[in-house]
Amino acid sequence: MTHRDTTSPSEMEVIDEKVKAFVTDLLQHHLVNIRVFITKTEEGLAKTYDHGGGDWYSVYGSVREWLIKQDERSKISVHQEASEPEETA
Secondary structure, three states, X not given: OEEEOOOXXXXXXXXXXXXXXXXXXXXXXXXXXXXXXXXXXXOOEEEEEEEEEEOHHHHHHHXXXXXXXXXXXXXXXXXXXXXOOOOOO
């Protein structure tokens, strides 16, 4: 578990317990891995938290695959926006 924010301890404890219960429940269904990422914005600052379990290499592969897909989607989106004709007023 990694805490990288300044959220009040009581709030993080509640989040931590809920995420741990969620992860434990899902891992009982014979999943290879699960990792939960949470980002919270307060006062203009992004605060993140993650927790998970399972095979590290599987987690790494899943996150890497997700990043590659997100990168490809953003490239397609930029290409489509650049290809669209501009509207004239």
